[in-house]
Amino acid sequence: MIDVVYVLWDGDQKTGAATVRWRDEPAEIVELAIATGAQRHGLGRIFVQWIVAEALRRGVKKLEVGTSNASIGNMRFYQRCGFRMDHIRRDYFWYYREPRSEDGITIRDLLVFSMELDKNRPGTNSEQLNPGSY
Ligand SMILES: CC(C)(COP(=O)(O)OP(=O)(O)OC[C@H]1O[C@@H](n2cnc3c(N)ncnc32)[C@H](O)[C@@H]1OP(=O)(O)O)[C@@H](O)C(=O)NCCC(=O)NCCS
Numbered sequence: 505m506i507d508v509v510y511v512l513w514d515g516d517q518k519t520g521a522a523t524v525r526w527r528d529e530p531a532e533i534v535e536l537a538i539a540t541g542a543q544r545h546g547l548g549r550i551f552v553q554w555i556v557a558e559a560l561r562r563g564v565k566k567l568e569v570g571t572s573n574a575s576i577g578n579m580r581f582y583q584r585c586g587f588r589m590d591h592i593r594r595d596y597f598w599y600y601r602e603p604r605s606e607d608g609i610t611i612r613d614l615l616v617f618s619m620e621l622d623k624n625r626p627g628t629n630s631e632q633l634n635p636g637s638y
Pocket of ligand 1: 538547550
């Protein structure tokens with residue numbers, strides 16, 4: 505299997521879903537979402553921490569995730585989860601037939617965040633997350 509879909513359950517309720525591409529190095533969180541009514545309660549961070557732990561288990565060295573240039577909240581979220589800004593894929597959203605915006609910002613580019621997962625290197629983001637501790 506190449507892209508793996510994970511579902512976060514709260515009892516019998518689906519509260520989140522993520523798709524991760526493990527095929528290449530770096531691995532990539534392709535999609536991540538928490539149910540609207542369950543957001544801002546720490547579940548997104550727990551989901552990311554679980555994915556990081558799974559990445560470490562798989563021996564992944566670097567994990568990436570992208571969000572649009574207009575998604576200010578997501579930029580905060582990923583940095584609070586230990587990711588750092590990596591690079592920009594300009595005009596990534598060229599395929600939108602009609603212009604879309606968020607917070608008054610036209611969605612154009614993909615801002616890619618990354619997390620180095622080499623546990624032997626001091627000062628890596630994975631240490632901040634301490635993924636082995638949950
Ligand atoms: C982005 C998303 C996954 C975050 O999940 P969440 O469960 O709401 O996030 P958490 O409660 O775990 O938040 C972790 C931290 O990120 C911050 N954060 C989360 N969403 C934020 C937002 N929209 N704006 C600012 N900060 C935000 C939280 O305040 C928290 O910060 P703290 O460490 O200072 O307390 C969720 O809001 C979501 O599903 N959004 C819609 C889909 C989406 O945009 N997915 C991302 C695609 S790139």
